[in-house]
Amino acid sequence: MNTAYLSIGTNMGDREEFLRLAIGSLSATAGIESVETSSIYETVPVGVTDQADFLNIVVRVKTVLEPLQLLAECQRIEQELGRVRTIRWGPRTADLDILLYNTEIIDSKTLSVPHPRMRERAFVLIPLTEIAPECIDPITGRLFREESVMQEDGVVLWK
Numbered sequence: 001m002n003t004a005y006l007s008i009g010t011n012m013g014d015r016e017e018f019l020r021l022a023i024g025s026l027s028a029t030a031g032i033e034s035v036e037t038s039s040i041y042e043t044v045p046v047g048v049t050d051q052a053d054f055l056n057i058v059v060r061v062k063t064v065l066e067p068l069q070l071l072a073e074c075q076r077i078e079q080e081l082g083r084v085r086t087i088r089w090g091p092r093t094a095d096l097d098i099l100l101y102n103t104e105i106i107d108s109k110t111l112s113v114p115h116p117r118m119r120e121r122a123f124v125l126i127p128l129t130e131i132a133p134e135c136i137d138p139i140t141g142r143l144f145r146e147e148s149v150m151q152e153d154g155v156v157l158w159k
């Protein structure tokens with residue numbers, strides 16, 4: 001059994017409903033045995049800042065799926081929830097990013113793990129360290145909570 005961490009973000013429509021649907025779809029996916037979720041955080045947009053605030057969570061999944069199979073399922077769920085890739089970094093109904101897969105380091109055209117921008121994203125680090133405070137960066141060998149500067153501004157507990 002493998003352990004993967006995913007970041008889920010949404011800033012369009014009924015944001016909480018999109019999170020609920022994304023979690024439900026993950027739980028119903030063949031090969032995903034369990035889904036544990038962090039609290040929900042409301043977060044200011046990073047990247048393209050003139051857009052609506054996001055709701056973000058991090059989930060821990062136990063899965064027999066290989067990394068690229070898990071990626072395909074995340075992309076399927078994004079499509080199911082109406083993700084239209086128009087403006088890069090723009091608004092989205094649901095964005096599912098693979099953060100970590102066991103302690104693997106993957107660097108391919110289609111998938112980079114650990115997620116290359118996760119260390120600079122408080123909207124990832126805060127929910128990640130909530131559900132996995134002992135999570136270690138497979139590249140540096142250090143705890144994410146210690147190695148990453150977590151600018152907590154812009155990330156507020158929603159529920």
Ligand SMILES: Nc1nc2nc(S)n(CCO)c2c(=O)[nH]1
Nearest residue numbers: 009043044045046047054089123
């Ligand atoms: N706060 C926040 N900013 C973001 N910018 C992008 S792109 N995204 C989508 C995830 O890559 C987000 C997000 O999920 N949350």
